Amino acid sequence: MYMDEEDIKLIFGLKLRQIRTDKNLSLFGLSKLTGLSKSYLNEIEHGKKYPKPDKIFTLSEKLDIPYDQMVSLKLDKNLAPIGEILKSKILKEIPLELFGIKESDLIDIVSNAPAKVNAFISTIIEIAQHYNFGRESFFLASVRSYQEANNNYFDNIEQKVLDFVKSYQINIGQSISSNELEEILIEEYNYSIKNDELDKHKDLDNLRSVFIPKSRTLLVANDIDESQRTFIYAKEIAYNFLEIKERLYTFPWILFETFDQVLNNFYASYFAGALIIPSKNLTAKIKDIFKEPIFHKDSFEHITNEFNASPESFYQRLTNILPKEFNIKNLFFLRFTHKLNDTKFHLTKELHLAHQHAPRANESDEHYCRRWVSLQVLKDLSKSNENSKFDLQISNYENEGVQYLVLSTATKDPFKENKFRSISIGLLINKQLERKIKFLKDPNIPTRNVGVTCERCAITDCEVRQAPPKVLNRTSKNKKIAAIVEQLNDTY
Numbered sequence: 001m002y003m004d005e006e007d008i009k010l011i012f013g014l015k016l017r018q019i020r021t022d023k024n025l026s027l028f029g030l031s032k033l034t035g036l037s038k039s040y041l042n043e044i045e046h047g048k049k050y051p052k053p054d055k056i057f058t059l060s061e062k063l064d065i066p067y068d069q070m071v072s073l074k075l076d077k078n079l080a081p082i083g084e085i086l087k088s089k090i091l092k093e094i095p096l097e098l099f100g101i102k103e104s105d106l107i108d109i110v111s112n113a114p115a116k117v118n119a120f121i122s123t124i125i126e127i128a129q130h131y132n133f134g135r136e137s138f139f140l141a142s143v144r145s146y147q148e149a150n151n152n153y154f155d156n157i158e159q160k161v162l163d164f165v166k167s168y169q170i171n172i173g174q175s176i177s178s179n180e181l182e183e184i185l186i187e188e189y190n191y192s193i194k195n196d197e198l199d200k201h202k203d204l205d206n207l208r209s210v211f212i213p214k215s216r217t218l219l220v221a222n223d224i225d226e227s228q229r230t231f232i233y234a235k236e237i238a239y240n241f242l243e244i245k246e247r248l249y250t251f252p253w254i255l256f257e258t259f260d261q262v263l264n265n266f267y268a269s270y271f272a273g274a275l276i277i278p279s280k281n282l283t284a285k286i287k288d289i290f291k292e293p294i295f296h297k298d299s300f301e302h303i304t305n306e307f308n309a310s311p312e313s314f315y316q317r318l319t320n321i322l323p324k325e326f327n328i329k330n331l332f333f334l335r336f337t338h339k340l341n342d343t344k345f346h347l348t349k350e351l352h353l354a355h356q357h358a359p360r361a362n363e364s365d366e367h368y369c370r371r372w373v374s375l376q377v378l379k380d381l382s383k384s385n386e387n388s389k390f391d392l393q394i395s396n397y398e399n400e401g402v403q404y405l406v407l408s409t410a411t412k413d414p415f416k417e418n419k420f421r422s423i424s425i426g427l428l429i430n431k432q433l434e435r436k437i438k439f440l441k442d443p444n445i446p447t448r449n450v451g452v453t454c455e456r457c458a459i460t461d462c463e464v465r466q467a468p469p470k471v472l473n474r475t476s477k478n479k480k481i482a483a484i485v486e487q488l489n490d491t492y
Contacts, residue, residue, distance in 0.1 A: 010047035011073055017045045019063055034062045136255075139262045147266070148353055151323040154270060157242075161274040164241050172278040175308045178226055181233035185218070189240045192217045199223075206415055208232060209251045224414065227310045234272035242267060270320070277307045277317040283325045286318075290326075295439040301390055304409070311388070311409040315423045319351060322427070326436055329354040330428035332404075338378040340418035343466070345375050348421075354428075366453035366471075370464035371395075373448075374424040377410035381420050387412060394429065394440075394447040399458055403429040403447075405440065 020030050027045075031038040036055065043049040051059070060067040165172055168184055185191040197219045198204050209232045210219040218236060220229065232251060239247050244267065246260040256262050285303045292299075304314045315333060322328040335349035345368055368375065373393040381389040389410045396403050408424035427433055434440055451457025454467040 005050075006047070008073065009050045011075065012050055012071070013045040013047040015070070015075070016041075016059065019065055020045075023063065034058050139256070139259050142259065143262055143266050144351060146263070147351060151329055151353055152319045152351065153324040154267075157267060157270050158274055158279060160242060161271055161278075164237070164275065165278075170275075172281065175306065176230060176234075176276055177308060178229040178233055181230060181237060185233060185236055185240075189237075190216050191236070193220060194218070195220050195222045207250055207252070207254075208415075211236065211249045213249065221415075227308050227313070228414070230276060230308050231272050231310065231313060234275045235268045237275070238268035238271035239264075242271065244268065269316075273309070273313050273317045274320070276309045276313065279321060279325070282307075282317060282321050286321065286326070290437045290439070293438045293442065295392065295442045295445060297390060297392075300407070304390075311411055312421075312423045315407075315409070315425050318425055319353070323353060328427055328433065328436065330430070330433075332426045334374055334422075334424045334426070336374050336378060336422045336424075337413070338375070338382065338420050338422075340382050340420070345378065366455045367466035368453055369451045369457065370454075370466060371448050371450045371462070372424075373406050373408045374422050377408050378420050378422045381410040381412070382418075392445060394445055395426070395450045396447055397451070398449050399451070405429055405433070405437070405445075 020027070025033065027038055027041055030036075030041055034041075036058065040049070044051055056070055057067060059065075060070050164170070168188075170176065170180070182193060186193065192215065194217060198207060198210065198221050204210070208221045208224055208228060211217070212219070218232075220232060224232075235251065238244070244264045246258060246264055247268070248256055248261050248265050253265060256265075282303075285306070289295075289300060289303065304311060307314065309317070312335065319331065319333050322331060331353050333349070333351040334347060337346045337348050338344075347368070370376075372395065373391050377389045377391050380391075390408070392405070392407045394403055395406050404426040406424055406426040408422050410420055410422040413419040413421055427437075429440065439445070449459055451459055451462075453471075454462075454465050455469060455471040457465075457469055458472060459465075
């Protein structure tokens with residue numbers, strides 16, 4: 001196995017700690033035994049130093065371990081999963097500092113209880129393999145965790161947007177157009193923009209844009225709408241203004257090579273959303289909506305159309321603004337896709353702040369609750385001639401004892417015939433939310449009892465059930481068996 005110098009230090013330190021622990025030696029005791037200072041040995045065990053050959057010889061002799069075994073990169077079964085992790089380079093690809101973690105910290109945790117922790121790591125690896133959870137999924141999940149840890153609000157990017165607006169004299173009091181951003185790309189960043197090239201390649205029909213770095217040429221799909229074009233231009237400006245080098249070149253992305261590309265793609269998208277939908281403007285409009293005792297659909301839809309942005313960009317921006325400006329942090333964001341006449345719905349994007357809110361994506365082929373407004377707007381749109389469909393509901397998760405105010409907009413997929421997508425945001429209803437949103441008491445907002453999946457749902461009279469509650473039934477049966485066994489134990 002190939003390992004770089006830093007990994008070799010970590011492996012040697014782990015092996016030394018394990019040998020010392022197996023021999024019931026303290027660090028002080030090992031220092032007395034070998035004549036090496038305690039601080040020096042501590043640095044070795046934490047992977048900060050690799051001892052010189054004479055020091056390794058001393059350790060080998062005093063610990064009664066063959067020299068070759070000491071320097072070997074081969075790990076015993078307890079430490080083997082660490083070797084696999086180091087070999088995969090996954091820890092090198094993820095900037096652990098984003099989460100306030102050092103690689104040595106992780107290794108230190110593992111080394112304190114190698115058998116238990118590595119059993120856990122092995123379990124995670126096995127689950128990942130079982131559910132086809134690969135490198136790509138891991139990176140995307142890491143970015144989501146980073147967003148959630150920061151309540152999906154990044155003040156440094158918000159400030160960069162304000163700097164850009166000032167520098168280029170952008171009037172954020174009115175909707176930003178693609179023409180305005182196109183001029184900046186051409187004049188300031190020497191872009192060449194072509195609108196007819198992608199249409200010549202049938203296999204690229206899912207792509208909205210491709211950037212060719214050597215010629216600074218941006219290929220844009222000819223049939224995208226104004227909001228999509230504006231977002232693409234804003235994102236390209238972000239890459240340049242933020243001086244991002246490690247980036248993705250297609251939108252949507254096809255594949256990525258490093259975690260930095262995934263993270264920078266998020267930064268650029270965040271910048272674009274903040275530029276097109278300014279924080280101050282959106283905050284003022286949402287305040288007006290919240291203070292009304294009755295929810296007016298037309299007013300809300302009017303706000304979504306005021307900005308030159310897609311429904312997805314608008315809802316995404318809400319996940320930035322609501323936690324920061326309204327202290328509403330218990331929320332989720334979902335994107336579903338649906339094909340005409342298909343019985344399946346696919347959750348393709350999600351974000352959960354503060355709590356592990358339901359619903360979440362599942363890989364077990366279970367059926368999402370058809371009572372969700374997120375799915376209902378998709379079905380309604382697929383049966384109509386409209387371009388979009390908006391609705392809201394209060395989702396009552398009776399088994400969990402929680403309620404969410406859920407707003408959802410469905411639109412046609414601009415690139416795929418007979419395919420639709422819905423974007424939703426759900427806000428946990430509690431005393432805090434009731435104080436902030438006056439229209440929660442609006443009797444016109446429907447309240448529906450919902451589940452997570454049919455297989456886990458206790459609603460008996462559901463008119464849209466897709467499958468029997470087999471998971472719930474199995475759990476209930478196991479509880480009954482356990483109760484009978486406990487009763488027998490008490491009797492005999």
